[in-house]
Amino acid sequence: MKKGSAVRNVMVLATGILLLAAGLLEVGDMARNVSGLCIGIGSGLIGMSIANLIMIRYYAKHPTFKRQHEIEAGDERGIAINNLSKAKAFDTTVRIMMVIPFVLFFMDLPVWTTFAVIAFYMFSIGLRYYYIVKYSKVM
Amino acid sequence: MLKNRLEEIRKQHGIKQEELAEALAVSRQTIGSLENGRYNPSIILAFKIARYFKLPIEEIFIYEEE
Numbered sequence: 001m002k003k004g005s006a007v008r009n010v011m012v013l014a015t016g017i018l019l020l021a022a023g024l025l026e027v028g029d030m031a032r033n034v035s036g037l038c039i040g041i042g043s044g045l046i047g048m049s050i051a052n053l054i055m056i057r058y059y060a061k062h063p064t065f066k067r068q069h070e071i072e073a074g075d076e077r078g079i080a081i082n083n084l085s086k087a088k089a090f091d092t093t094v095r096i097m098m099v100i101p102f103v104l105f106f107m108d109l110p111v112w113t114t115f116a117v118i119a120f121y122m123f124s125i126g127l128r129y130y131y132i133v134k135y136s137k138v139m
Numbered sequence: 140m141l142k143n144r145l146e147e148i149r150k151q152h153g154i155k156q157e158e159l160a161e162a163l164a165v166s167r168q169t170i171g172s173l174e175n176g177r178y179n180p181s182i183i184l185a186f187k188i189a190r191y192f193k194l195p196i197e198e199i200f201i202y203e204e205e
Contacts, residue, residue: 071160071161071164071165071166072166074164075165075166075169076165076169076180076181076183076184077165077166077168077169077172077178078166078169080178
């Protein structure tokens with residue numbers, strides 16, 4: 001089934017409605033947080049699938065717009081700009097995350113908050129090196 | 140440094156930026172950036188451009204030592 005097909009989006013919509021209904025009706029002995037999770041995920045799936053279905057219908061009526069969208073999505077300069085902006089955003093986030101533990105420490109917050117930020121920082125750096133190794137093997 | 144004669148060659152062929160962009164499946168802004176020298180194309184796009192104009196790559200893109 002194609003990722004952007006109408007059938008797939010109708011199935012996602014039906015799943016979203018079922019999840020939303022289950023969350024709202026609190027089917028069985030559903031815990032409150034599980035019910036909230038169902039409502040959240042269900043609403044998200046409904047919104048996403050309806051938006052996709054609208055776009056599929058719009059593209060069917062306006063094939064030139066669809067072609068334009070496909071060109072822009074695959075445009076190498078656009079992809080390069082997107083990748084560069086993601087890399088810059090990562091660098092900025094990591095720099096900010098280096099400062100946050102000190103701020104949390106001096107704010108006299110529980111020590112686990114500081115360790116949580118440090119752990120997340122280490123995870124981000126670890127993930128970066130994982131991808132360096134991964135792409136070094138394929139490029 | 141990579142320079143190019145894309146604008147000159149495109150105008151010689153009487154083609155609009157939009158038409159070239161459509162033929163190469165890139166955005167018009169990419170053609171504009173290439174012509175202004177703000178963006179260097181991938182080797183694949185450089186080949187596509189060369190094939191489109193039926194010219195060798197080095198006649199369109201010129202590498203100069205800085």
